Amino acid sequence: DRNTMSDYIQFFHKMLDEAGITPNGTLDNDYNGFQMYEAFRKLTRPYKLNALRLAYSVGVVTATNQFNDIGAIVWTRTSTGLYKGTLTGGFDVAKTNIQVQRNGLSGVGREIIARCTNANTIEIEAYDGGVLSDNEMNGAPYFMIMVFD
Numbered sequence: 761d762r763n764t765m766s767d768y769i770q771f772f773h774k775m776l777d778e779a780g781i782t783p784n785g786t787l788d789n790d791y792n793g794f795q796m797y798e799a800f801r802k803l804t805r806p807y808k809l810n811a812l813r814l815a816y817s818v819g820v821v822t823a824t825n826q827f828n829d830i831g832a833i834v835w836t837r838t839s840t841g842l843y844k845g846t847l848t849g850g851f852d853v854a855k856t857n858i859q860v861q862r863n864g865l866s867g868v869g870r871e872i873i874a875r876c877t878n879a880n881t882i883e884i885e886a887y888d889g890g891v892l893s894d895n896e897m898n899g900a901p902y903f904m905i906m907v908f909d
Contacts, residue, residue, distance in 0.1 A: 807908040816897040841892030845882040855908040862901045
């Protein structure tokens with residue numbers, strides 16, 4: 761058994777070590793946690809992700825998640841062209857990356873700026889003609905929020 765299983769066992773021990781996880785000595789399951797899975801996830805995708813579309817219409821911000829393992833972000837409009845996503849402790853300013861893809865909107869002064877401002881908040885500014893406007897959100901732009909481990 762040692763000759764045939766040693767490589768497999770050493771592989772999983774190395775994976776846990778590289779991921780910075782100390783084995784807890786219990787079986788991986790819903791009650792004790794899935795250490796092997798967490799080690800694999802950390803090494804192959806070292807971030808949590810929320811891929812979503814945001815839209816604004818008649819006083820309501822609608823978020824449609826395509827994929828989400830960050831948590832339930834609450835989206836609000838704070839003022840014309842200004843939006844806020846809140847999740848207590850969900851972000852890290854130094855480790856959060858936000859990408860924006862607009863759908864067919866182009867022109868001078870038309871842009872969307874998204875940034876993580878603290879551990880709880882993402883802020884979005886939407887401009888049309890260089891002026892804050894809700895028009896940019898009518899196209900339901902895609903956002904990809906990555907919070908790295």
